[in-house]
Amino acid sequence: MSYLPLAHIFDRVVEELFMFHGASIGFWRGDVKLLVEDIGTLKPTILCAVPRVLDRIFSGLQAKISAGGFIKSTMFNLAYKFKQFRMMRGAKHNEAAAICDKVVFSKVKEGLGGNVRVILSGAAPLATHVEEYLRVVTCAHVLQGYGLTETCAGSFVSLPNQMSMIGTVGPPVPNIDARLESVPDMNYDALASTPRGEICIKGETLFSGYYRREDLTEEVLVDGWFHTGDIGEWQPDGSMKIIDRKKNIFKLSQGEYVAVENLENIYGVVSAIDSIWVYGNSFESFLVAVVNPNKEALESWAEGNGISGDFEALCENPKAKEYILGELSKTGKEKKLKGFEFIRAVHLDPVPFDMERDLITPTYKRKRPQLLKYYQGAIDNMYKSAK
Numbered sequence: 001m002s003y004l005p006l007a008h009i010f011d012r013v014v015e016e017l018f019m020f021h022g023a024s025i026g027f028w029r030g031d032v033k034l035l036v037e038d039i040g041t042l043k044p045t046i047l048c049a050v051p052r053v054l055d056r057i058f059s060g061l062q063a064k065i066s067a068g069g070f071i072k073s074t075m076f077n078l079a080y081k082f083k084q085f086r087m088m089r090g091a092k093h094n095e096a097a098a099i100c101d102k103v104v105f106s107k108v109k110e111g112l113g114g115n116v117r118v119i120l121s122g123a124a125p126l127a128t129h130v131e132e133y134l135r136v137v138t139c140a141h142v143l144q145g146y147g148l149t150e151t152c153a154g155s156f157v158s159l160p161n162q163m164s165m166i167g168t169v170g171p172p173v174p175n176i177d178a179r180l181e182s183v184p185d186m187n188y189d190a191l192a193s194t195p196r197g198e199i200c201i202k203g204e205t206l207f208s209g210y211y212r213r214e215d216l217t218e219e220v221l222v223d224g225w226f227h228t229g230d231i232g233e234w235q236p237d238g239s240m241k242i243i244d245r246k247k248n249i250f251k252l253s254q255g256e257y258v259a260v261e262n263l264e265n266i267y268g269v270v271s272a273i274d275s276i277w278v279y280g281n282s283f284e285s286f287l288v289a290v291v292n293p294n295k296e297a298l299e300s301w302a303e304g305n306g307i308s309g310d311f312e313a314l315c316e317n318p319k320a321k322e323y324i325l326g327e328l329s330k331t332g333k334e335k336k337l338k339g340f341e342f343i344r345a346v347h348l349d350p351v352p353f354d355m356e357r358d359l360i361t362p363t364y365k366r367k368r369p370q371l372l373k374y375y376q377g378a379i380d381n382m383y384k385s386a387k
Contacts, residue, residue, distance in 0.1 A: 001044035003028040013153040043113035052364035152205040168239040176203035315348035345382035
């Protein structure tokens with residue numbers, strides 16, 4: 001099923017591959033709110049997705065399970081734990097718990113059209129808890145891939161039934177060579193016991209250069225190696241874990257480096273929020289964030305604490321900001337983040353980051369310069385109030 005921008009390299013390569021093999025392609029109606037409904041109608045066998053879409057599927061499943069009552073939710077959770085246990089010990093997803101699949105998880109599969117065999121995630125890192133959850137409940141292979149327009153899309157892809165590769169993009173595909181290059185000023189050493197550095201790729205699928213931009217071409221293509229700008233970490237099993245974008249790492253005033261995209265993925269698991277943008281710079285000693293709160297979660301918290309007002313009013317309420325900040329801090333402690341990686345102040349925006357305001361790309365990646373420009377006033381106020 002095709003719903004990504006048609007010019008996006010992920011969609012282009014997959015569509016051309018489908019046409020080469022004579023497979024069918026279904027196109028969505030163009031409304032993200034109807035995407036899950038479109039999936040159910042088109043009944044795809046292979047679903048190419050971006051993390052934001054899979055996050056929504058995950059959140060929707062969680063909400064349905066919670067609303068199903070004690071008996072149904074208990075049955076689901078027991079089935080999940082049993083199948084997860086079996087898969088973690090090497091059982092294939094379609095053999096780990098056949099009865100659980102038939103009685104419990106078949107309903108999840110039907111919600112995705114009933115035919116999905118492979119869910120391939122790309123364009124950005126997929127949260128570990130979402131990947132693991134979907135591997136268990138969808139009755140399909142859930143794989144992460146990594147690639148760029150410059151490499152003709154897929155350069156790494158995780159392997160089916162390898163639960164140890166959750167959180168990684170898997171090993172390199174056969175037609176490329178890959179290596180890490182140290183980034184000394186960021187303390188990334190490609191020769192350390194845990195190799196970390198900038199991902200460099202070489203192979204026949206590389207682009208020849210940027211159109212009429214020899215300066216940029218010479219900057220990223222060195223001795224035939226394409227410097228991706230992404231920071232990776234080799235795993236013992238030969239898979240690659242994406243840590244962050246080289247350009248998305250910045251230094252705070254005390255000299256600590258912050259891998260902001262990694263932090264956003266960690267804080268993104270908080271159920272009380274839908275999306276988060278973390279900000280800091282070399283003139284400030286701490287981080288702040290703009291948060292899109294989860295409407296149902298915030299309204300439920302307000303009702304339980306005797307706080308009145310509609311969703312927009314709640315986002316302006318100082319107590320609501322304290323609540324969200326507390327939830328973020330709780331997750332930071334659970335994930336054992338360093339002190340400078342904790343968020344010190346938040347601004348709550350009831351309107352999700354969207355393309356209409358040019359805050360995200362069509363694949364839901366954050367446009368950081370545009371976010372900073374749009375929220376500059378809120379950023380300034382947060383730093384003033386938190387000092």
